[in-house]
Every structure is written in C-alpha cells, then in structure tokens.
Amino acid sequence: xxxxxxxxxxxxxxxxxxxxxxxxxxxxxxxxxxxxxxxxxxxxxxxxxxxxxxxxxxxxxxxxxxxxxxxxxxxxxxxxxxxxxxxxxxxxxxxxxxxxxxxxxxxxxxxxxxxxxxxxxxxxxxxxxxxxxxxxxxxxxxxxxxxxxxxxxxxxxxxxxxxxxxxxxxxxxxxxxxxxxxxxxxxxxxxxxxxxxxxxxxxxxxxxxxxxxxxxxxxxxxxxxxxxxxxxxxxxxxxxxxxxxxxxxxxxxxxxxxxxxxxxxxxxxxxxxxxxxxxxxxxxxxxxxxxxxxxxxxxxxxxxxxxxxxxxxxxxxxxxxxxxxxxxxxxxxxxxxxxxxxxxxxxxxxxxxxxxxxxxxxxxxxxxxxxxxxxxxxxxxxxxxxxxxxxxxxxxxxxxxxxxxxxxxxxxxxxxxxxxxxxxxxxxxxxxxxxxxxxxxxxxxxxxxxxxxxxxxxxxxxxxxxxxxxxxxxxxxxxxxxxxxxxxxxxxxxxxxxxxxxxxxxxxxxxxxxxxxxxxxxxxxxxxxxxxxxxxxxxxxxxxxxxxxxxxxxxxxxxxxxxxxxxxxxxxxxxxxxxxxxxxxxxxxxxxxxxxxxxxxxxxxxxxxxxxxxxxxxxxxxxxxxxxxxxxxxxxxxxxxxxxxxxxxxxxxxxxxxxxxxxxxxxxxxxxxxxxxxxxxxxxxxxxxxxxxxxxxxxxxxxxxxxxxxxxxxxxxxxxxxxxxxxxxxxxxxxxxxxxxxxxxxxxxxxxxxxxxxxxxxxxxxxxxxxxxxxxxxxxxxxxxxxxxxxxxxxxxxxxxxxxxxxxxxxxxxxxxxxxxxxxxxxxxxxxxxxxxxxxxxxxxxxxxxxxxxxxxxxxxxxxxxxxxxxxxxxxxxxxxxxxxxxxxxxxxxxxxxxx
RNA sequence: GGGCGACUAGCUCAGUUGGUUAGAGCGCUCCCCUCACACGGGAGAGGUCAAAGGUUCAAGUCCUUUGUCGCCCACCA
Numbered sequence: 001x002x003x004x005x006x007x008x009x010x011x012x013x014x015x016x017x018x019x020x021x022x023x024x025x026x027x028x029x030x031x032x033x034x035x036x037x038x039x040x041x042x043x044x045x046x047x048x049x050x051x052x053x054x055x056x057x058x059x060x061x062x063x064x065x066x067x068x069x070x071x072x073x074x075x076x077x078x079x080x081x082x083x084x085x086x087x088x089x090x091x092x093x094x095x096x097x098x099x100x101x102x103x104x105x106x107x108x109x110x111x112x113x114x115x116x117x118x119x120x121x122x123x124x125x126x127x128x129x130x131x132x133x134x135x136x137x138x139x140x141x142x143x144x145x146x147x148x149x150x151x152x153x154x155x156x157x158x159x160x161x162x163x164x165x166x167x168x169x170x171x172x173x174x175x176x177x178x179x180x181x182x183x184x185x186x187x188x189x190x191x192x193x194x195x196x197x198x199x200x201x202x203x204x205x206x207x208x209x210x211x212x213x214x215x216x217x218x219x220x221x222x223x224x225x226x227x228x229x230x231x232x233x234x235x236x237x238x239x240x241x242x243x244x245x246x247x248x249x250x251x252x253x254x255x256x257x258x259x260x261x262x263x264x265x266x267x268x269x270x271x272x273x274x275x276x277x278x279x280x281x282x283x284x285x286x287x288x289x290x291x292x293x294x295x296x297x298x299x300x301x302x303x304x305x306x307x308x309x310x311x312x313x314x315x316x317x318x319x320x321x322x323x324x325x326x327x328x329x330x331x332x333x334x335x336x337x338x339x340x341x342x343x344x345x346x347x348x349x350x351x352x353x354x355x356x357x358x359x360x361x362x363x364x365x366x367x368x369x370x371x372x373x374x375x376x377x378x379x380x381x382x383x384x385x386x387x388x389x390x391x392x393x394x395x396x397x398x399x400x401x402x403x404x405x406x407x408x409x410x411x412x413x414x415x416x417x418x419x420x421x422x423x424x425x426x427x428x429x430x431x432x433x434x435x436x437x438x439x440x441x442x443x444x445x446x447x448x449x450x451x452x453x454x455x456x457x458x459x460x461x462x463x464x465x466x467x468x469x470x471x472x473x474x475x476x477x478x479x480x481x482x483x484x485x486x487x488x489x490x491x492x493x494x495x496x497x498x499x500x501x502x503x504x505x506x507x508x509x510x511x512x513x514x515x516x517x518x519x520x521x522x523x524x525x526x527x528x529x530x531x532x533x534x535x536x537x538x539x540x541x542x543x544x545x546x547x548x549x550x551x552x553x554x555x556x557x558x559x560x561x562x563x564x565x566x567x568x569x570x571x572x573x574x575x576x577x578x579x580x581x582x583x584x585x586x587x588x589x590x591x592x593x594x595x596x597x598x599x600x601x602x603x604x605x606x607x608x609x610x611x612x613x614x615x616x617x618x619x620x621x622x623x624x625x626x627x628x629x630x631x632x633x634x635x636x637x638x639x640x641x642x643x644x645x646x647x648x649x650x651x652x653x654x655x656x657x658x659x660x661x662x663x664x665x666x667x668x669x670x671x672x673x674x675x676x677x678x679x680x681x682x683x684x685x686x687x688x689x690x691x692x693x694x695x696x697x698x699x700x701x702x703x704x705x706x707x708x709x710x711x712x713x714x715x716x717x718x719x720x721x722x723x724x725x726x727x728x729x730x731x732x733x734x735x736x737x738x739x740x741x742x743x744x745x746x747x748x749x750x751x752x753x754x755x756x757x758x759x760x761x762x763x764x765x766x767x768x769x770x771x772x773x774x775x776x777x778x779x780x781x782x783x784x785x786x787x788x789x790x791x792x793x794x795x796x797x798x799x800x801x802x803x804x805x806x807x808x809x810x811x812x813x814x815x816x817x818x819x820x821x822x823x824x825x826x827x828x829x830x831x832x833x834x835x836x837x838x839x840x841x842x843x844x845x846x847x848x849x850x851x852x853x854x855x856x857x858x859x860x861x862x863x864x865x866x867x868x869x870x871x872x873x874x875x876x877x878x879x880x881x882x883x884x885x886x887x888x889x890x891x892x893x894x895x896x897x898x899x900x
Numbered sequence: 901g902g903g904c905g906a907c908u909a910g911c912u913c914a915g916u917u918g919g920u921u922a923g924a925g926c927g928c929u930c931c932c933c934u935c936a937c938a939c940g941g942g943a944g945a946g947g948u949c950a951a952a953g954g955u956u957c958a959a960g961u962c963c964u965u966u967g968u969c970g971c972c973c974a975c976c977a
Binding site: 005007008009175193200216217218219220231263264265268269272273274275276280281282283284285341342344355387388390391394395398486487489490554555557559560561562563565567568570571572573574575576577578580581582583584585586587588589644646648649652655656663664667668753756757759760761763764765766767797850854857860861862863864865866867868870871872874875877878879 | 902903904905906911912913914916919920921924925926927930931932934936937939940941942943944956957958970971972973974975976977
C-alpha cells in the first residue's frame with residue numbers, strides 16, 4: 001500500500017476539508033453535563049458589517065489556541081461565537097449602499113430602512129462567521145448570538161429599565177458632542193483628539209455706549225453667531241470697569257452682557273472670552289451660572305441654521321471664512337495668530353465634531369465604576385499585561401457619564417415613550433398602553449437608539465441566557481477569560497466589568513488578556529474599516545492558515561505590537577512544510593517497512609523506552625531518553641507559557657523541539673536504526689519514533705489545527721478516534737525528565753558539531769568520509785562516546801572513529817578540544833595547516849581576555865565574601881577550564897609552528 | 901498638561917525574579933540538490949544591549965537624568 005504524499009505541504013484542500021468536517025460533526029458543541037473543570041470564553045463580537053481583518057485573525061488565533069489547548073486537557077470547554085449589530089457603522093454602510101443606488105435613506109422612512117438593513121444582514125452579514133468557519137475556529141456554532149436578535153434585545157430592555165428605575169439612567173439637556181456626518185451625538189470615547197496648527201482670531205466687540213472695544217480670542221469664529229455674553233475675570237484690572245456693560249456682537253448686532261466669571265484665564269489670549277452656551281462645554285456651564293440664553297446656530301449636518309442670520313445655509317467652514325472676511329472688512333478683526341490646539345474628530349467619520357447642547361439619555365457611571373475598580377484591585381479579574389491596570393484605574397476613577405442615545409435608526413430603540421399631552425416619560429420593557437403618569441393612551445416612542453456598546457457591554461451574560469438562570473448561565477458564567485485588543489479597553493472591557501458586576505453580582509470574566517495590535521510595515525494601526533491592513537484571507541490562501549496562526553502566535557509577545565511581514569509568514573509556512581515532510585518520511589518508510597510482516601498498528605503502539613533509568617548498558621538508548629526529556633521540558637514550557645498568555649514563548653519552544661530536536665537530531669540519528677536488519681531493534685525504534693511524533697502533533701495542534709488533524713488521521717493509530725482536537729494534550733511522564741540524558745547527549749552533540757566544524761573550516765568535501773581520532777580522559781565520557789560510535793560516524797561522515805591510548809600529536813592534524821575530549825583529523829585528509837595556525841592564535845587571544853576578566857573577579861574579596869557560594873565556585877571552575885584549554889592551544893600552536 | 905511604553909546582531913523582535921560565553925527568525929558568508937524536506941541540510945560571521953551618571957561583589961535587567969520615536973488620557977477659549 002504505497003502512499004501518494006505530496007512533496008510539499010499544500011494547505012488549501014486540506015484546510016477546507018477539515019474546516020467542513022469540524023462544523024459538520026459539531027465537534028465543538030459544549031455540553032453542560034460534560035465532566036471536567038470549565039473553560040468558557042465569548043468572542044469579542046465582530047461587526048456584522050465586517051469581514052475578517054488581520055486584527056480578528058490575531059484575536060481569534062489566540063482564543064482558538066487557548067480553547068483547543070484547554071479542550072485537549074479535559075476541560076469542559078465553550079467558545080461562544082457571535083456578532084455585533086454595530087449601530088453606527090452598519091447604518092453608515094447601508095446608507096452608503098443605498099446612496100450608490102440613488103436612494104436617500106431618509107426618504108425611505110425608518111421602517112423601510114430598518115427592513116433594508118435586516119435584508120442586507122441576511123445577505124451579507126454572515127461573511128465573517130463564514131470566514132471563521134473557514135479558518136477552523138473551534139466554536140460552538142449552535143450557540144451563536146447576535147446583539148440585536150429578539151433574544152438579546154429583551155436583555156437590553158431589561159437592563160435599561162432596571163438602570164432607569166435605580167436612577168442610574170436619566171434624560172437631560174447637556175453639552176454633548178455632535179458628528180455632522182454621522183448626524184448623531186457621540187460619547188467621549190468615540191471622539192479622538194489630534195494636534196493641529198490652527199489660528200486664534202482676535203475679534204473686536206464694541207462696548208455699547210463707549211468708544212471702547214473689548215477684544216476676544218477664538219479658534220472657532222463661526223460660533224460667535226450664537227454668543228450670548230462676553231466674560232472676563234472678576235479680578236482683572238483691565239476690564240473691571242466694563243463688567244455690567246453690554247457689548248455689541250458684531251455681524252449680528254445683538255447686545256450681549258459683559259460678565260465676570262472665575263473660569264476665565266487672564267493669561268490666555270486677551271483675557272476676554274466670548275460665551276457660546278450652545279456650542280462649548282465651558283460656555284455651557286457659564287451660561288447656566290449666569291442664566292444666559294442658549295442659541296444653537298447649526299443644523300444636524302454642520303450647516304448654519306436660521307439663527308445664524310445672514311450666514312444661514314452655509315457650511316460651517318464656509319461660514320467661518322466668510323465671517324472672518326466680513327469682520328476684516330468692518331475693521332473688527334484685531335489680529336490673527338498661529339495656534340496649535342487639539343481638535344476633536346469623530347473616530348468613525350474622521351470629521352471635526354461640534355460641541356453642541358442637546359437633550360439625550362445618559363448613564364451615571366460613578367456608582368457602577370466603584371465595584372468595577374475594586375474587582376480589579378482585588379485581583380478578581382487578572383489583567384494581562386499588568387500595566388494596563390493603571391490605564392484602567394485612571395480612566396475609571398475619572399469616569400464621566402455615558403451618553404447613551406444616538407440619533408440613528410439601526411440599533412436598540414430606547415424603551416421610553418412620551419405622552420402627547422404632557423411629554424411625560426414612560427420607560428418600560430414592552431410598549432406600554434398608557435402613560436405611567438397621566439394615563440394618556442397617546443404615546444410615542446423615543447426615536448433614538450442606544451450606543452452599540454450598551455448591548456456589547458452585556459455580552460458575557462446576555463449570551464448565556466441571563467436574566468434566566470439557564471443551565472448555560474449557571475455552568476459557564478462567569479467566563480474564564482476575555483481576549484481582545486487594548487484599543488477597546490474602555491469602550492468595551494470596562495463597561496462589561498461594570499455592567500456584569502452590577503447585574504450578576506459577579507465579574508464577567510476571571511481574566512482579561514489585552515493583546516497587541518497588528519501594524520503595517522510603516523507602523524500604522526491596522527483596524528476595522530480602515531482598509532489599510534493586509535487581507536488575512538488572501539494571506540491564508542497564500543501561506544496556509546496554519547502558517548498564519550503560527551506566525552501570529554510566535555510574534556504575540558504580551559505588550560508589544562506586531563508587524564507582520566512576508567518573510568515571517570514565509571518562515572512559518574516553511575515550518576508547516578517541515579512538519580509535513582517529517583510525516584512524509586515516517587509514512588513512506590513505514591509502508592516500506594511494513595512489508596516485512598509487522599502490522600502498522602503494532603508499530604504505532606507507543607512504547608516509550610525510557611521506563612528504566614537510562615544507562616550505558618544499552619537497555620535504554622541515550623537518544624530516546626534525551627528526546628523524551630526534551631519533550632517533557634517542551635510540554636512544561638508550553639503549558640507554562642500558555643497559562644500566562646505568552647504565545648510567542650510557547651510557539652518558539654514547540655518550534656525548537658520539532659525542528660531542532662526531533663527533525664535535526666532524532667530522526668537523523670535513528671534513520672539507520674529504522675532500517676536495521678535486526679527487526680526487533682527496528683520495531684522498537686519505530687514505536688518510539690511514533691510516540692514522539694504523536695506527542696509532537698498533539699503539542700502542535702492548538703497552533704496548527706489543520707495540518708495536525710490531517711497528519712493525525714494519516715497516522716495508522718487509534719482506531720475509532722474522531723479528531724485530534726478531542727485527543728489528549730501530551731503530559732510529561734515522570735520518568736521522562738532526565739537531566740543526565742540532556743547533559744550526556746549534549747556531549748555527543750558537541751563531538752559531532754566539533755567534527756563537522758573541522759570539516760567545514762578545512763574545506764573538506766562534504767561527502768568525503770574521513771578518519772578521526774578522539775582522546776577522552778574522563779572514563780564515563782569515553783564510554784559514552786564509544787557507546788554511540790555508529791551514529792557519530794554516520795552523522796559526522798567518518799570512515800573511522802578511533803580512540804588511541806596515547807595523547808594526540810598536534811603536528812599531524814587539525815584538532816578541536818573541550819574540557820572533556822580532543823578530536824583530530826590528520827593533515828593527510830586534506831586540511832590546511834596555515835588556516836589552523838591563524839585560528840589558534842585568535843582563539844588563544846580570546847581566551848586570554850576571558851581568563852583575565854575571571855582572574856580579576858576571583859581575586860576580589862568583596863565578590864568572594866558577598867556573592868553566593870555557587871557563583872564563586874562556578875567562576876573558579878570556569879577559569880581553570882579556560883586556562884587548561886588555553887594551555888592546550890598554546891602547546892598545539894607551538895608544535896604546529898615548529899613543524900612548518 | 902498629565903500618564904505609559906519602546907530604544908538589544910544589517911532587518912524584525914525575544915530576553916521571567918540582577919549571577920559564567922546576551923538568543924531566535926529573516927538576511928549575509930562558505931560547503932552540500934545525501935534515497936522526508938533547497939519551503940532543505942551542515943558550518944560560520946555579526947552585538948561596548950540609545951547616552952551619561954548611580955545602587956550592587958555583580959546591571960541588557962534596578963534607580964536618576966538626557967536624547968529619539970510611538971501610544972493613551974485631558975472641555976483651556
């Protein structure tokens with residue numbers, strides 16, 4: 001039964017096959033009744049508008065690695081998938097699409113528009129979950145959730161009503177931030193600040209009844225149309241005499257009071273400030289203090305409105321230009337100075353936002369924040385990397401009320417109704433029949449929807465059935481872990497903690513791992529909807545999903561951002577190919593070997609030869625004891641690293657084990673043994689090879705699920721098993737640990753490397769077999785080397801490996817030595833003496849410096865007295881070793897020079 | 901205006917609690933298409949750990965200052 005196995009790993013077909021298999025077999029469906037400790041994780045719900053971008057790829061890779069790892073270790077595991085309705089960005093997408101078809105969404109009307117969005121969601125909203133299936137995420141698809149589903153909307157209303165009844169949600173008229181492109185109010189978090197070079201316009205306000213001017217400085221001249229006062233500091237001598245008088249607002253010819261207020265900074269600008277209560281947060285407060293009228297001069301889309309007099313209808317920036325021109329023409333522009341200031345920009349539309357007083361729904365955050373701060377302080381939620389804690393505390397301690405309402409159509413409609421007669425508010429879980437205050441039946445629901453993060457804030461418990469005490473909720477809440485990017489720490493993580501504790505009395509997750517962001521080569525953040533990023537789907541096609549996963553994992557050091565490049569993906573792809581080819585070697589040779597009559601099952605039944613303590617008598621070969629000791633160490637490192645979200649360390653460790661240890665040394669070492677005429681011996685070799693390979697596949701599976709699943713199925717073992725994903729993660733056996741074997745094999749490796757080094761430096765033909773001599777003083781080391789004579793000869797391409805009883809004569813060949821052994825290849829084999837002389841000189845000099853440093857230290861009384869004993873001892877030993885080595889080299893050099 | 905992080909090999913980055921000779925991948929040099937793999941094998945070169953002080957017997961690692969870069973938070977017109 002000779003097999004056909006491709007020479008290079010071709011991931012495409014294999015991936016789609018197993019992706020389909022995992023979904024079809026519903027392998028990852030969680031069972032509340034299954035045994036084992038619980039590991040539950042909910043996905044950071046991607047936007048329904050989205051397709052898989054590189055940030056998701058990282059998120060999802062990390063989540064899936066940990067999920068698969070836990071599952072294989074016997075945890076009752078749930079990975080719950082889902083999507084976010086993403087109020088503002090979804091609305092933007094659909095509005096744009098309609099506009100492309102020449103349809104104005106406002107003309108459609110709300111009901112029709114919502115219908116179109118749902119329709120759109122039906123058609124293309126599932127893209128990202130489809131991609132998640134393709135990349136093999138081990139989700140429980142039967143539990144998939146959507147934030148705007150009827151089921152979760154119920155939870156949203158429940159929470160809203162409860163918070164309202166507790167007095168934590170209120171409606172009021174305050175200063176808010178308005179985006180003229182999105183045409184909605186935003187929360188603080190949706191606004192980003194950017195330093196820009198701007199201007200400070202100094203404008204003359206004539207003081208009524210005098211010839212004086214009061215000069216005010218502003219960065220936004222267009223807002224002056226809504227000015228209702230000018231303020232100076234009460235103690236400012238320059239202006240004291242003007243307080244109480246009126247100023248004439250230029251262009252509008254409105255008389256406005258000159259007031260005194262402590263808020264004014266005498267040092268800034270002219271020390272006089274125009275007050276625009278409707279368009280500036282400070283001015284809003286001042287307006288309240290001084291009972292000033294509030295004049296909103298803008299429309300929802302950033303044009304000047306009817307209150308703006310002659311400027312009505314102009315775009316806000318057009319209006320600014322015109323106003324400046326007009327002021328100049330009237331001689332009222334004192335001067336213009338350069339001014340650097342931070343301007344506020346809508347995170348989504350990138351337009352400059354406007355401070356604007358409006359009536360909105362808010363949530364009081366202080367009371368919610370306190371227990372959320374405490375939970376992290378007490379360590380009930382572990383935050384990784386830890387330095388993010390400070391950021392979290394800082395934000396939470398200075399938290400401000402959350403603007404909940406949005407002037408959008410797509411989202412959770414606010415469950416508040418107003419009666420026609422008195423505008424009484426009725427907040428209810430379901431549409432009420434009459435006003436709760438006056439009993440009127442003429443009710444209208446609030447047109448606004450909730451900030452999309454309101455429903456995402458409930459995600460860990462809303463998805464598990466809360467407020468009902470469902471089996472899922474009881475079993476899987478609190479979730480074990482949250483993995484997401486640090487860019488949404490405040491948007492999402494903090495709010496989940498606050499709302500989770502408030503409503504369930506428990507933290508929503510035991511740990512938060514905030515991962516790195518993936519950046520472009522130029523260091524720019526690749527984020528949702530930006531379009532700057534690499535396309536992971538295309539890259540997965542090109543390199544393989546496993547390679548992508550492994551690449552991301554191996555770069556995902558906590559706290560550092562990732563720059564993904566082709567060469568890195570390429571090397572991960574090479575690793576996948578290496579694994580594939582190691583398997584190919586196993587399978588092809590196994591087939592050949594099996595013709596001898598031994599069944600595959602027999603060969604594959606693991607029988608690790610490390611049960612007895614390994615020794616030189618041959619009962620347990622050194623190579624096996626060494627490999628399984630390395631395996632044990634690798635398992636330990638991987639487990640430890642993954643427990644601490646150190647993906648890069650886990651990946652690196654398994655990479656080194658597979659490539660460096662298993663392929664480069666173990667396979668090469670046992671190759672001759674596998675073909676041995678001694679069939680018993682060969683069978684045992686095969687069993688060990690398989691046992692190690694099997695463990696390696698399991699170890700690799702969380703990182704590279706497709707490749708390992710494929711190879712696991714191609715392996716001849718375990719009849720009846722369904723998937724490696726349900727197999728066990730390898731556990732290090734107690735008798736695998738073997739410090740002696742590690743050390744002893746290390747010596748053998750040194751011998752082989754030293755021999756190869758001579759060959760390479762002396763430019764010997766790589767294929768030419770040469771004779772070498774070896775002198776070992778230490779009897780144990782000599783026995784060890786002699787016991788492994790055959791493999792050494794094979795791996796170092798030697799014709800003969802001799803152990804002369806007399807010491808070696810440096811004048812007859814090139815040598816290498818360590819404290820344990822001396823090796824020599826004679827000049828007759830074609831080596832260059834002069835090159836060796838030069839090398840020796842350099843080496844002696846290097847040792848000289850090293851010895852000198854060590855000598856100084858060993859003579860330092862402070863060091864001897866204060867450093868730990870073992871450090872002092874080790875240093876002494878090291879120095880003596882160096883001295884001996886140097887002496888040898890000097891002798892050798894002397895003899896070589898004498899001979900030449 | 902506050903707060904945080906980074907600076908280690910040509911490039912991209914690791915480096916847990918301070919302790920012999922600071923690691924990896926890619927790139928580079930030399931040799932090899934050996935019957936798993938050239939997406940490979942073997943052997944190498946390459947670093948005064950941004951700078952200056954300090955603590956310590958001992959500093960890439962701890963402290964201070966400086967420089968360069970990046971990020972977050974912040975209602976100064």
